[in-house]
Amino acid sequence: MVDWYREDLAYIHDVGHADFALKSAPGILEILKDNGIPDGLVVDLGCGSGLWARELLGAGYRVHGIDISEAMIELAWQKAPGAEFRVGSLFEAEIPPCDAVTAVSEVLNYLFDPAYEERGLRDLFGRVHGALRPGGVFVFDVLGPGQVPAGVKKQGFSKGPDWAVLNEKEEDEETGTMERRIVSFRRVGDLYRRTDEVHRVRLYGPQETAAALGRAGFEVRTMGSYGGYPLGENHAAFVARKT
Ligand SMILES: C[S@@+](CC[C@H](N)C(=O)[O-])C[C@H]1O[C@@H](n2cnc3c(N)ncnc32)[C@H](O)[C@@H]1O
Incomplete structure (x- = not known):
């Protein structure tokens, strides 16, 4: 997995x-x-x-x-x-x-x-x-490069009826990569389950x-x-x- x-x-x-x-x-x-x-x-x-x-x-x-x-x-x-x-x-x-x-x-x-x-x-x-x-x-x-201005941590969120996602993006010009830190919540019964993921991407x-x-x-x-x-x-x- x-x-x-x-x-x-x-x-x-x-x-x-x-x-x-x-x-x-x-x-x-x-x-x-x-x-x-x-x-x-x-x-x-x-x-x-x-x-x-x-x-x-x-x-x-x-x-x-x-x-x-x-x-x-x-x-x-x-x-x-x-x-x-x-x-x-x-x-x-x-x-x-x-x-x-x-x-x-x-x-x-x-x-x-x-x-x-x-x-x-x-x-x-x-x-x-x-x-x-x-x-x-x-x-x-x-x-490609230029997703997020240098030095900025860009935060955002999206939501649906039984879920919500918070994310933060940061680009590293030197390595040509960007990191997305993603915190998601999904409703399971009466509660919301939290999952954290970090996605790294290379920009071309x-x-x-x-x-x-x-x-x-x-x-x-x-x-x-x-x-x-x-x-x-x-x-x-x-x-x-x-x-
Ligand atoms: C943004 S999603 C797009 C999914 C789908 N193509 C769509 O348009 O709905 C990116 C997908 O790429 C897959 N992925 C990323 N790196 C991969 C790799 N090295 N081999 C296979 N799948 C990969 C992820 O697991 C994910 O499902």
Whole structure:
């Protein structure tokens, strides 16, 4: 069992933060179709609770989802029972031969896998390139530097009928990373259960990401939105096509 997206935060992400996956979905489906991929196998890295997998199934694709969080994968089996799911790190798990690979909602930024921290995205891009058929695409988004002004601890909260989340973000310009300290409360019976998690992410600028994709052999398009759904500031999406 890993220490991130444990049972309660996985539940809260699924019920309270579904917007990103659901609002990105029409734009990403369009990207797949525009690239001549109207069906076939999509490997979804960091698939979370299967929200995007369910959209893909509905559009006629087969789906293989991979996520490091057992709790997320448990939800995904319930949400998208027609898909295949696996618990594992996307930086190590075998990526089966496929038509498209996706990693939606800043999945590649997370530093949940210590072995990966040193290697950066380079290995992953090579592995994805190897798994895709010619003409296949890798669609993903990453956060870049500049999420929080230097020296600031930015605090926020979100809430739903049976949960609340407090968070504090701090960026370290020198290491190019950001830490999110997350305190979540979920109602269990008459009481609220508290869980603390710390998520570290590495921030990748759009130029360095596009250059690394190019070195792995991809033709690259950088975007500020998935179709009509705009990403936030310093948040870029990529369509990397294997020629
Ligand atoms: C912000 S959530 C997005 C989930 C889903 N893609 C969505 O859009 O709803 C990030 C997900 O990436 C997963 N993740 C982070 N690092 C990972 C890794 N090394 N291997 C597999 N999954 C990872 C987390 O467990 C989490 O489910």
